[in-house]
Amino acid sequence: MFLSKIWFILIALVSAIAATFALVAPRPAVQKLAALEGQRLDRAEYAAEQMFKVDAHKWIDRVSKLGRDAILSESLDAASRGSGEYSVIHRTIQDRFRTLIPDLSTGGIDEIVAVDNKGRVIARVGSDNDKEYGDYIPGVEVVADALRGYMSDDAWGVNGRLERVAGAPVLSKTKDRIVGAIYVAAETGPALVERLKKNLDVDVALLLRGKVVASSRPVGQLDGLPDLIAQHSEDIASLKRTPALPLEAGQDKLLVVAAPFPGQASEQQAYYALIGVQPAKTDLAALLANVRASDLKWGNFPWVPLVLLTFAMIAIGLVLQRLEVEEPLKKLRRELQRLASGDISRIDDVKYSGRIGGLAREVNAAVEHFTLGPAGRPEPGAKAAGAPMGPAGGKTFDLPPPAPSFGAPPPSPAFPPPPPVVPSFSAPPPPPAFPPPPPSLPPPLPNLAPQHTPAPFSAAAVAAAGGAVSAAPAIAVKGAPWNQLPPSALGNEEDAERQMPDGEATRVVPYDEHEEEEAHFKHVFDDFIEAKRACGESLAGLTQAKFLQKLRDNKATLVEKHGCRTVRFNVYIKDGKAALKATPVRE
Amino acid sequence: MVSRISSPAARLTLAVALALAFGPSAARAGTVKGTVKLPDSARSTRLYQGYWRLENGNVPVQNSGGAKLETAVVLENVNGAHPPPARTVTVEIGGLDARPRLVVVGPGSVIEIKNTGKVRLNLSTPEKPSVVPPEYLPAGGTRRQKFDSIGGFAIRDADYPHIMISVLVVDSPYYATVDEKGGFSIPSVPDGKANLKVWTRGKWAAQQEVDTGSKEELTVRVSASGQKENAEKEAAE
Numbered sequence: 001m002f003l004s005k006i007w008f009i010l011i012a013l014v015s016a017i018a019a020t021f022a023l024v025a026p027r028p029a030v031q032k033l034a035a036l037e038g039q040r041l042d043r044a045e046y047a048a049e050q051m052f053k054v055d056a057h058k059w060i061d062r063v064s065k066l067g068r069d070a071i072l073s074e075s076l077d078a079a080s081r082g083s084g085e086y087s088v089i090h091r092t093i094q095d096r097f098r099t100l101i102p103d104l105s106t107g108g109i110d111e112i113v114a115v116d117n118k119g120r121v122i123a124r125v126g127s128d129n130d131k132e133y134g135d136y137i138p139g140v141e142v143v144a145d146a147l148r149g150y151m152s153d154d155a156w157g158v159n160g161r162l163e164r165v166a167g168a169p170v171l172s173k174t175k176d177r178i179v180g181a182i183y184v185a186a187e188t189g190p191a192l193v194e195r196l197k198k199n200l201d202v203d204v205a206l207l208l209r210g211k212v213v214a215s216s217r218p219v220g221q222l223d224g225l226p227d228l229i230a231q232h233s234e235d236i237a238s239l240k241r242t243p244a245l246p247l248e249a250g251q252d253k254l255l256v257v258a259a260p261f262p263g264q265a266s267e268q269q270a271y272y273a274l275i276g277v278q279p280a281k282t283d284l285a286a287l288l289a290n291v292r293a294s295d296l297k298w299g300n301f302p303w304v305p306l307v308l309l310t311f312a313m314i315a316i317g318l319v320l321q322r323l324e325v326e327e328p329l330k331k332l333r334r335e336l337q338r339l340a341s342g343d344i345s346r347i348d349d350v351k352y353s354g355r356i357g358g359l360a361r362e363v364n365a366a367v368e369h370f371t372l373g374p375a376g377r378p379e380p381g382a383k384a385a386g387a388p389m390g391p392a393g394g395k396t397f398d399l400p401p402p403a404p405s406f407g408a409p410p411p412s413p414a415f416p417p418p419p420p421v422v423p424s425f426s427a428p429p430p431p432p433a434f435p436p437p438p439p440s441l442p443p444p445l446p447n448l449a450p451q452h453t454p455a456p457f458s459a460a461a462v463a464a465a466g467g468a469v470s471a472a473p474a475i476a477v478k479g480a481p482w483n484q485l486p487p488s489a490l491g492n493e494e495d496a497e498r499q500m501p502d503g504e505a506t507r508v509v510p511y512d513e514h515e516e517e518e519a520h521f522k523h524v525f526d527d528f529i530e531a532k533r534a535c536g537e538s539l540a541g542l543t544q545a546k547f548l549q550k551l552r553d554n555k556a557t558l559v560e561k562h563g564c565r566t567v568r569f570n571v572y573i574k575d576g577k578a579a580l581k582a583t584p585v586r587e
Numbered sequence: 588m589v590s591r592i593s594s595p596a597a598r599l600t601l602a603v604a605l606a607l608a609f610g611p612s613a614a615r616a617g618t619v620k621g622t623v624k625l626p627d628s629a630r631s632t633r634l635y636q637g638y639w640r641l642e643n644g645n646v647p648v649q650n651s652g653g654a655k656l657e658t659a660v661v662l663e664n665v666n667g668a669h670p671p672p673a674r675t676v677t678v679e680i681g682g683l684d685a686r687p688r689l690v691v692v693g694p695g696s697v698i699e700i701k702n703t704g705k706v707r708l709n710l711s712t713p714e715k716p717s718v719v720p721p722e723y724l725p726a727g728g729t730r731r732q733k734f735d736s737i738g739g740f741a742i743r744d745a746d747y748p749h750i751m752i753s754v755l756v757v758d759s760p761y762y763a764t765v766d767e768k769g770g771f772s773i774p775s776v777p778d779g780k781a782n783l784k785v786w787t788r789g790k791w792a793a794q795q796e797v798d799t800g801s802k803e804e805l806t807v808r809v810s811a812s813g814q815k816e817n818a819e820k821e822a823a824e
Binding site: 052053056057060064119135136137138139140141142144145148149150151152153154155157158159165168169171175176177178262263264266267268 | 645749
C-alpha cells in the first residue's frame with residue numbers, strides 16, 4: 001500500500017499546487033496587464049506631448065502667415081507710427097481677420113489679437129470684448145517675444161479656462177522691421193479632450209488650479225484626481241510627468257498618467273491626465289465572474305486532455321490499489337481458505353508486504369501457536385522420543401495406516417505435558433462442508449508414528465481441522481492427555497463467523513461433544529477412503545465400523561496417556577500412501 | 588623752532604585728528620567685483636517657455652535683458668555692516684508687466700504696487716503667503732506692503748504668473764544688480780569673510796563664501812540644478 005499512499009499524497013499535492021496555481025497565476029498576468037496599461041498610458045502621454053508640439057507649431061505657422069498679410073502689416077505699421085486713425089485701423093484689422101478666417105470656431109480659434117510695436121492692442125476678434133482696444137499688453141510673454149522677433153507659443157489659465165496661445169511678429173511691408181504682433185488663443189477644453197481621446201484611445205482630463213476643467217469621463221468621477229496629481233508634484237517637476245497612478249473612481253479602478261502643460265499655465269497647476277482602466281481583480285469570484293461560456297467550449301478548453309488525465313490518474317490509483325491491496329488480499333484469502341480446509345502449512349508471508357504482510361505473519365503466528373503451543377518450540381523430551389514436528393514445528397502425529405497397522409501400540413510416552421491451554425479455538429468443520437482431502441491435504445509433516453513411536457497413534461490432531469483459522473491463540477498440547485476441546489473454543493454461530501479473517505461465515509458446528517466427535521471420525525474415514533482411492537491403494541478389509549472403532553481406541557489411548565480432552569485426526573498422503581495424523585486437544 | 592604741545596586740550600585735539608586720519612585705514616575696504624554666469628535657459632527674456640520659440644527669419648531678434656535684469660548679488664555677514672534704511676519703493680504694473688521687476692530694500696521698507704493696467708491683479712507671495720497675502724488689486728488701485736524680515740520674496744500674480752516682482756530685503760548695504768553681461772561691482776566692502784548670494788528670477792540661485800579683501804574678480808556660476816536646489820532649500824525653510 002506504499003505506492004497507493006504515495007499516489008494519494010501525490011494527487012493531493014498536485015491538486016493543491018493546481019489550486020494555488022489557479023489562484024496565483026492570474027496575478028502576474030494582472031500585474032503585467034497593469035504594467036502594459038501603464039506603458040500604454042506612457043506612450044499615449046508621449047503621443048499627446050508630440051501632438052501638442054505639432055499643434056503649437058501649426059498655430060505658430062498660421063499666426064505667422066497672418067502676420068505676412070499686407071493689409072494687416074500696413075495697418076499695424078500705421079498704428080505703430082501713429083499715422084492713422086485708430087478706430088479706422090481697428091476696424092480694418094478686424095475686417096481683415098474675419099475675411100481671412102471667416103469662422104473662428106471651425107478653426108478652433110478663440111481669439112485673435114493684433115498689437116502695434118508698443119504692445120498696444122489695435123484689434124481683437126472672437127472674444128467677448130472685441131470692441132475694446134487700446135490697452136497695452138507688452139508684458140505678455142508671447143507678445144513681448146513677438147515684438148522682439150520671435151514666433152512662440154504658450155499656455156494660459158485665464159478666468160478658469162485653459163488656452164493655448166501662439167504669437168508671431170508682423171513685419172513691415174519691406175520686411176526690415178517689426179511693426180506689431182498677432183497672437184491667437186485657442187481654448188483647450190472639451191474639443192481637445194475629444195480629439196485626444198479619439199486619437200489616443202484613452203480617457204483624458206484637463207486640470208487647472210486643482211479643478212478638472214474638461215474630461216471624457218463622467219463629471220464627478222475624477223474628484224480625487226487633482227489631489228492625486230498634487231501628491232506627485234515632485235515627479236512632475238523632475239520628470240515632467242507622473243508614473244502610472246492608481247485612482248478609484250466609483251467602482252472603476254483607473255490608472256492615470258499626468259503631465260503639465262507648458263508655459264505659464266504650468267504655474268497654475270495646469271495638467272492633462274490620460275486615464276486607463278486597471279485590470280480586473282484576481283480573486284476567485286472575480287476570476288469566475290470573468291469566465292464566458294465560450295471559454296468552456298471544446299475548442300477553447302482542453303477538455304480531452306483534462307478528461308484523459310483525470311481518468312489516467314483514477315486508473316493508476318485503482319491499479320495501485322489492486323496491486324497493493326486487492327491482489328494480496330485475494331492471495332491471503334486463498335491462503336486462509338487453504339488453512340481453513342485443513343492445510344495448516346505456514347503462509348508464505350514474505351510474499352506480502354505492509355499490513356497484509358503483517359496480517360499474514362499474525363496468521364502464521366496463530367497457526368504456529370496453535371500447532372506448537374505457547375512455547376512455540378518442541379520440548380527437548382519430545383525430540384528425544386523422536387516426536388515428529390509439524391511443518392511449522394507444531395505437534396502433530398502421524399498415525400499408521402489403518403488397515404495393516406491399526407493395532408498400533410499406544411502413543412509414545414515421550415510427549416511432555418501440554419502447556420496451558422488457551423481458549424478461543426476455532427471450531428472444526430462439520431463433515432458435509434469439509435473440503436476434498438487430496439488437493440488440500442496438508443503438506444507432508446514429519447511422520448512420528450511409523451519410525452519413532454510404537455503406538456498405533458503416536459499422537460495426532462489437527463487443530464482447527466478444516467475450520468476457520470483464527471488469530472486467536474489456539475492450542476495443541478503435546479505429550480499430555482488430550483481429551484477435550486472447551487466449549488468456548490467452538491463458540492456459537494456468530495462467534496464462528498466473527499473468527500473468519502475477512503468476516504465471511506463458514507461452517508457452523510453445533511456443539512455436541514459426542515456427536516461432533518462421531519461426525520469427525522466419520523469425516524476422517526471419508527477422507528481416508530478418498531485419500532486411499534487417490535493414491536490407488538486397495539480398500540479391501542477397510543470398513544467404517546472398524547475404522548471408527550480404531551479411531552476411538554486410539555483416541556482413548558491418547559487421552560488416557562496424555563490427559564488431553566480429545567484428539568483430532570487428519571488425513572494426508574505420505575510417500576504415495578494415505579496416512580493419518582493425530583493431534584491432541586487439551587481443552 | 589618747534590613749540591611743545593603741552594596743554595590737555597591740544598593733546599586731545601591731536602589724538603582725535605590722528606584717529607580720523609588713520610582709523611579708517613586700519614579697517615580697509617575694497618570693491619567686490621565679479622560675473623554671474625547664468626544658465627543658457629536664463630538668456631531668454633521669458634520666464635515660462637512654451638514648446639517653440641523660433642526666430643522670424645527676416646528681422647534680427649532683440650535679446651535684451653533676460654534674467655540678468657532680474658538678478659542681484661547680495662553680500663551677507665559683512666563685518667560691521669548695518670542694514671540700509673527703510674524706504675518706500677513704487678512698482679507699477681501696467682501692460683501686464685511690472686516695472687521695476689527687482690527691488691532691493693532694507694528691513695521695514697514698504698513696496699507700493701500701483702496697478703496702472705486695465706486688468707485686475709491678484710498678487711501674493713505664493714511661497715510665503717504670510718508676507719504678502721493673496722489680495723485683488725483692481726485696475727488703477729494701489730497696494731502697499733511692508734517688508735520687515737530679511738530675505739528674498741517673489742510677488743506673483745495668480746492669473747498672470749509671468750508678472751513677478753522680486754523684493755530683496757537685505758541686512759547690509761552691500762549689494763548690486765548685474766549688468767547685461769552679468770557683471771557686478773559692490774564698492775566699499777570691508778575686508779573679511781562674507782557670504783555672497785545670487786538672486787535671479789524669484790529664487791536664490793547660488794551662494795558662496797568670499798574674501799572681500801581679495802582683489803580677484805569673482806565668477807559665480809549658476810546652474811539650472813543649482814537653481815532648483817536652492818529653490819528647494821528655500822521652500823524647506
